[in-house]
Amino acid sequence: MTTTNLVHTAGNQALPLDDDLADLLDRLAGVHPGIDLMREGIRLLALDHHDTDQTQTVIAFLAGSSDGTDILTALAHLIARLSNADTNPSLRTLPLDRQKTAQHHGEQAQFHLTDDWLHQHASEASAAIDGV
Template sequence: MSGPFPSTEGNAVPSVDGTDLGDTLTDLDGIHPGIDLIRDGVRLLAHDRLDVNTTQVLIAALAGSADGTDVLAAIGQLVARLTNADTNPALRHLPLDVQKDAAHQGFLTSFHLGDSELRNSAATANAALDH
């Protein structure tokens, strides 16, 4: 969603190129089409001209939802799915102890990324934008 102000040099949204975010997006290039879609989405969000309300909604949707329904939790849940032989047939040929260890670590990833403590900073930033 675009904000109410026209784009001019003085108020243009700066590029992520040459920043930590831009470098990370570059490093993730070509791993998988799904990751490329995520990269494109992150770049779009970073370059879009937003208003305060949309910014708040995005912060909550990315990592600041009080109930854990955000992108951060979804990534944790995806890691758990990818590390479980029941939901990822590519792992089924591995020894059972390896499968169990991978599934356990994936569960822990999902558990930790779903922790409400992880959302406190994003939620606090979101609240700070209420004026």
């Protein structure tokens, strides 16, 4: 006997964004064209219809990859790059102590954002979808 899962919407369409995510995306608007592209990518991922395999893969590539091939790791490296005067010439106009402080905090952000523990829950969510 086939049962109907009553949590699905008509045509199995994605639900609208929840208020927290919609508000966050709105507050990120206009900072930089790159941030706007990320906002639109997040919106697309949230509203697009995914099958279970694609959902599992997207979650893994957002933050749950076992080898660091995910968006969270890419953001960690970007933060380290932007906070380092060697790779971001705009910081070279700052006093040396501020350059070093910014670099230190960027390196700490990269270290913590690439920690396996931070990726664990997304990895486990992805695995659960995959039946692992």
